[in-house]
Amino acid sequence: MKLTQAVKMAFSAILSNKMRSFLTMLGIIIGVLSVTLLVGIVQGATDSVTAQLQGLGGNKLMVSITSPKATYITLEDLTNLQNKDGLGLIAPTIQGADKAKVDGKISAASISGVTDAAQIVDGITVVNGRFIQQSDNQNRLNVAVVGAKIAKDLFGHTDVVGSSFTMLGRSFEIVGVLKEDGTTSMSSQDSTVYIPISTASRLMNQTSIRSFNAATISSGTVDQGKTALENFLGSKIKASSDNSEDKGYTIFNMGDILSAFDSIMGTMSLLLGGIASISLIVGGIGIMNIMLVSVTERTREIGIRKAIGAQHSDILIQFLIEAVSISITGGLIGMLMGAGLLQVLSSIMDLQLHLSVSVSALALGFSLAIGVIFGIYPANKAAKLKPIDALRYE
Amino acid sequence: MIELKKISKTYILGGDTVHAVDELTLTIEEHEFVAIIGASGSGKSTLMNIIGCLDTIDEGQYLLRGQDISSYTDRQMSTLRNREIGFVFQQFNLLQKLTALENVELPLIYQGMGLSQRKKRSVEALVRVGLESRMHHRPNQLSGGQQQRVAIARAIVTRPALILADEPTGNLDSRSSKEILELLHELYEAGNTVLLITHDIHTASEAKRRVRLVDGRIVMDSKYDDEAAYLAEEERAEKMHREAMKI
Secondary structure, three states, rough: OOOOHHHHHHHHHHOOOOHHHHHHHHHHHHHHHHHHHHHHHHHHHHHHHHHHHHHHHOEEEEEEEEEEEEEEEOOHHHHHOOOOOEEEEEEEEEEEEEEEEOOOOOEEEEEEEEEEHHHOOOOOOEEEOOOOOOOHHOOOEEEEOOOOOHHHHHHOOOOOOEEEEEEEEEEEEEEEEOOOOOOOOOOOOEEEEEEEHHHHHOOOOOOOOOOEEEEEEOOOOOOOOOOHHHHHHHHHOOOOOOOOOOOOOOEHHHHHHHHHHHHHHHHHHHHHHHHHHHHHHHHHHHHHHHHHHHHHHOOHHHHHHHHOOOOHHHHHHHHHHHHHHHHHHHHHHHHHHHHHHHHHHHHHHHOOOOHHHHHHHHHHHHHHHHHHHHHHHHHHHHHHHOOOHHHHHH | OOOEEEEEHHHHHHHHEEEEEEEEEEOOOOOOEEEEOOOOOOOOOHHHHHHHOOOOOOOOEEEEOOOOHHHOOOOHHHHHHHHHEEOOOOOOOOOOOOOOOHHHHHHHHOOOOOHHHHHHHHHHHHHHOHHHHHHOHHHOOOOOHHHHHHHHHHOOOOOOOEEEOOOOOOOHHHHHHHHHHHHHHHHHOOEEEEEEEEEOOHHHHHEEEEEEEOOOOOEEEOOOOOOOHHHHHHHHHHHHHHHHHHH
16 A cells, blocks of 8 residues: 555544544643743743853953952052963953932943953943043043943933043043943943043042953863962962851852853753653553544454455554654644744743754654654554454444 | 365354364355355354455365465465455445545555556446446445445455355345345356355355355255255255144
């Protein structure tokens, strides 16, 4: 018998019992739907968080000093650490906050006193004017590079290079405007004002540097650079003797956080996918059950077919295709519903959710396998019937 | 064409051994019209299943067209049923979900025949049984006689060597029965070998050769025995039996 004929026979059998076929399919639909939905959401969330973390820099060591008894860490100390032991540029920061004002308009600003190195280490993009330069620091100039939100709050537009505003009791001249990133995340620069670190040190009365970011030469030298920083910080900061856990400083490594997060989310999606696939297996048992009923009901039909010359393989294939058609059709419907629901959830949850090719292929492959695994036993039972017994069956 | 040599088939029914067919020997030539007559339980259905390759024998030898099929595999038996034998059953045994034409096509589908040739052959078979106007009807839209004619069309569509009819008129009224028997006769006239299995003497009288079966053995074969003498003897025995019962 030709395969097209077998497929035709299987489909006419499925269609002749629409309600039953649909209910059987429902098990697979729900199974595939839950797998695609759960894995899709986890993947979407992972992508979104990973993108945010990567925006903070990959080959970067972020140091902050927590000990209140910190001795002075000076610009010179950090300059000496640069460009050796796997480290690249080091960008020290003095953080503060104040209100930026002009003509009665006010905007809350997060102030970062920086050197010119910050632009490279933190990957800052200036769209108008320039960033803080070495000469600004040497001369302790009251110049500022402002975030887009601040420019808009104070002046109504971002074309503000050359304008002035008041902050920390001084008048600052704007020399540059940052690229607008439009987000409200913790990495947003729209409300930041960069000023020379020497100016910040004097105006905010902070003489010691309490946080800095160090770039490493490559992702391979992160560990080497970290060791160098630990040696340096250990010599500068005394650990509180009664608590050896607290070293008085912390070093964050974006790469470590990223890979830890990736592995957590990977396990998570495996776990959720695994739980959801249990419902697929339940759906498969539903198929097997209904196929067994169908074989019993159609014993006489099988007898007739065998009497007029159907081979063992003809009957086997006919019933197997019936089971596989149910599971594959269910899988397709579940997958399409999953893709649709992910689209809807995307707009509701403000996440980029989509059905990846690998997940859809996996879901379809799984439903195919379910159809074969749970279809083979009933199909074989049908094919093994003796024509004489099957014909006598009432 | 058919040679049965001392074939036996036993069943075990509730602990008792039943010799459905008991060392039976029968030869049927090409182009014969044979009726096998017997009461229920005489083993005629078992014989038909054996000849039709639906059942296997326990002992003896069965040669179909000179080939010993006792050693045939399942697969070879299926092929044999498909190509060499056309079945006509008492229950018609049509697939209810298929139209008359689709039912007739089925044996050709299992042969793997292409669509156009298959359709042509099936329509031809339906024309031959006089049902060309009903070929798109389903079995439940046809009368019993018409359903049996569809079954005959299905039996002859593969141009088999042998047509096996098991009580083909058992579920039909007398007019339809007559039509079906005429049709079988026509097929015989056209050169087919027809084997008719029945319990009814009138139905059997349609056949050229009559074989009577009792308890799995042949007790009369009109080819070799004087049937009139046999029938007279049987009638006498029957009469005696009835009289014995009265007393």
